Amino acid sequence: DAANHLVAWLVAATNTGIGALRDILKLVDNHFNEILNWFNSGMSNGVMEGINSVIQAVKGRARGFRDWRNLRTMCYLRSSGLCDPITRPCPN
Known part of the structure; x- marks a missing residue:
């Protein structure tokens, strides 16, 4: 479920055309699996x-x-x- 929400957010943020979001989108995309790991483990640093x-x-x-x-x-x-x-x- 979290993966679907994250993908939907990535698509929506991409479609806004806001250039300032470009670096954030790239960061989230590069760390997609690590972000989802938090939902499975609940652990942070x-x-x-x-x-x-x-x-x-x-x-x-x-x-x-x-x-x-x-x-x-x-x-x-x-x-x-x-x-x-x-x-x-x-x-x-």
Whole structure:
């Protein structure tokens, strides 16, 4: 059902003749199967984006680490809930 709706939208958007839609139509067409996968799995990359946000915050707060192990340890501590920026600050 989702495939039919997506194809119908692609056809309707193509028939509008709006040039600004050209890049969007190409993007949707190129990723058609991946878009439909979301309807089957319900999964998105939101969790991974959240994890990346935590890692970037840890890196920004530290302004550099001596080695990879220290960064990894701080990421584990921050994402585990053992330290929280408000209630239980992480060690520097």
